[in-house]
Amino acid sequence: MRLDVVTIFPEYLEPLNVSLVGKARARGQLNVHVHDLRQWTYDRHSTVDDTPYGGGPGMVMKTEPWGDALDSALADGYETGSHEPALVVPTPSGQPFTQELAVELSERPWLLFAPARYEGIDRRVIDEYATRMPVHEVSIGDYVLAGGEAAVLVITEAVARLLPGVLGNAESHRDDSFAPGAMASLLEGPVYTKPPQWRGRGIPDVLLSGHHGKIARWRRDEALRRTTANRPDLIERCDPVAFDKKDREMLSILGWAPDPEGKPYGRFWRRPEGVEE
Secondary structure: OEEEEEEOOOOHHHHHHHHHHHHHHHOOOOOEEEHHHHHHHHOOOOOEEEOOOOOOOOOEOOOHHHHHHHHHHHHHHHHOOOOOOEEEEEEEEEEEOHHHHHHHHHHHOOEEEEEEEEEOEEEHHHHHHHHOOOOEEOOOOOOOOOEEEEHHHHHHHHHHHHOOOOOOOOHHHOOOOOOOOOOOOOOOOOOOOOOOOOOEEEEOOOHHOOHHHHHHHHHHHHHHHHHHHOOOOHHOOOHHHHHHHHHHHHHEEEEOOEOOOOOOOOOOOOOOOOOOO
């Protein structure tokens, strides 16, 4: 996979040289190029922003530097054999970044990131490149950062770990929170390692039982328990077919019940009376 990042703070992307992403780069699994947007400015102050049309506070990033920078990155990529680029624009006004989207992006051979500063990039830039390639305007959360570089790091790490060979164990991400399949709408439960006793605290007996079926069920129940406590919205949105009989029994214990007006095993809602004794 090729990654290009255009930014006015190239040093912000230094973390791409460490941990899993850095190792993937060293092995040639990721080909990362960081471009300084100011290289495509043509005045002595290297200006990348200007006042917004219509008035108002803040500044808007200019069309010319962004257009020239993206054109240059694209030309270089095509020359080196990269194909099918997609533009990723981190912005609080974008679609939520989810594990599902991370999987989708991990299947592309080339991602081009355009992290903005100030009030954002002149809209015409996004509209222009949307005629040439898929554009993903992506939000990593319901908050506003000083710039999009931190979001680039988040998205890159989420995507890179899904590439074949990046994780030491190819099965590692199968049981992650939000992983496609059985965990698509659940949070992963607690995990434990040696020693079996620490400061008077043990680990659940089932994890020492060697009974793989009981362990799998315990982990599933703990995932349901954590999700109902921390992200009840996920349970409310979840397709009921994702829950088997044992799941429904646990949800009932945790104070949830199917919608009485829905079909059998309809969407689950918290009962007013709460958790069973």
